[in-house]
Amino acid sequence: AQSVTQLGSHVSVSEGALVLLRCNYSSSVPPYLFWYVQYPNQGLQLLLKYTTGATLVKGINGFEAEFKKSETSFHLTKPSAHMSDAAEYFCAVRSFGNEKLTFGTGTRLTIIP
Amino acid sequence: GAGVSQTPSNKVTEKGKYVELRCDPISGHTALYWYRQSLGQGPEFLIYFQGTGAADDSGLPNDRFFAVRPEGSVSTLKIQRTERGDSAVYLCASSLNAGGVAEQFFGPGTRLTVL
Numbered sequence: 001a002q003s004v005t006q007l008g009s010h011v012s013v014s015e016g017a018l019v020l021l022r023c024n025y026s027s028s029v030p031p032y033l034f035w036y037v038q039y040p041n042q043g044l045q046l047l048l049k050y051t052t053g054a055t056l057v058k059g060i061n062g063f064e065a066e067f068k069k070s071e072t073s074f075h076l077t078k079p080s081a082h083m084s085d086a087a088e089y090f091c092a093v094r095s096f097g098n099e100k101l102t103f104g105t106g107t108r109l110t111i112i113p
Numbered sequence: 114g115a116g117v118s119q120t121p122s123n124k125v126t127e128k129g130k131y132v133e134l135r136c137d138p139i140s141g142h143t144a145l146y147w148y149r150q151s152l153g154q155g156p157e158f159l160i161y162f163q164g165t166g167a168a169d170d171s172g173l174p175n176d177r178f179f180a181v182r183p184e185g186s187v188s189t190l191k192i193q194r195t196e197r198g199d200s201a202v203y204l205c206a207s208s209l210n211a212g213g214v215a216e217q218f219f220g221p222g223t224r225l226t227v228l
Binding site (some may be wrong): 004007009032037041042043044045046049077092094099100101102103104106 | 114116144148157158159161172217218220222
């Protein structure tokens with residue numbers, strides 16, 4: 001079985017401040033990990049993914065995430081928040097050999113001017 | 114179009130009615146997925162097609178839900194005897210192929226409201 005926990009359903013940061021969105025997962029086999037962003041009235045868009053290899057992955061819009069196996073975490077960060085980053089962010093896991101994505105409950109990011 | 118499209122964008126129906134939701138995947142994508150997103154929740158997997166066949170339907174909540182993909186392209190999600198609890202946004206995604214780490218591209222969803 002696989003599952004995802006996102007700590008903090010709402011996160012607010014000031015424009016220019018560090019963004020940190022937390023994700024912990026459980027998986028019985030090596031996982032593939034994903035972060036998706038959902039803007040209002042739009043579909044989910046892939047920000048970045050971890051499959052194998054380098055544990056620090058870079059994505060679009062300046063976001064990055066680090067896979068830490070010992071902590072079963074895949075936290076999303078961005079050094080400096082922009083107003084355009086305001087959206088809902090979902091962490092997801094997929095296990096090798098299993099096609100379905102299992103999503104967390106999401107974190108709504110608000111940027112304070 | 115370049116992306117996954119879903120129709121209708123909104124559907125309002127009455128309890129007990131039958132509804133069909135359509136998904137047009139990206140051309141050439143062999144894998145197609147349906148998810149359901151309830152208010153305040155992340156998307157939940159319903160069913161996955163590889164070509165014309167349902168390779169994994171373990172997420173369908175009960176036998177009122179059924180999906181088809183007869184020609185390996187467009188898919189229809191069918192819900193019989195709708196209930197208020199079926200109200201949600203139904204998301205469709207497609208990927209170039211199954212297996213590996215092919216990205217799933219999501220459509221904008223169909224918002225279903227059951228009165």
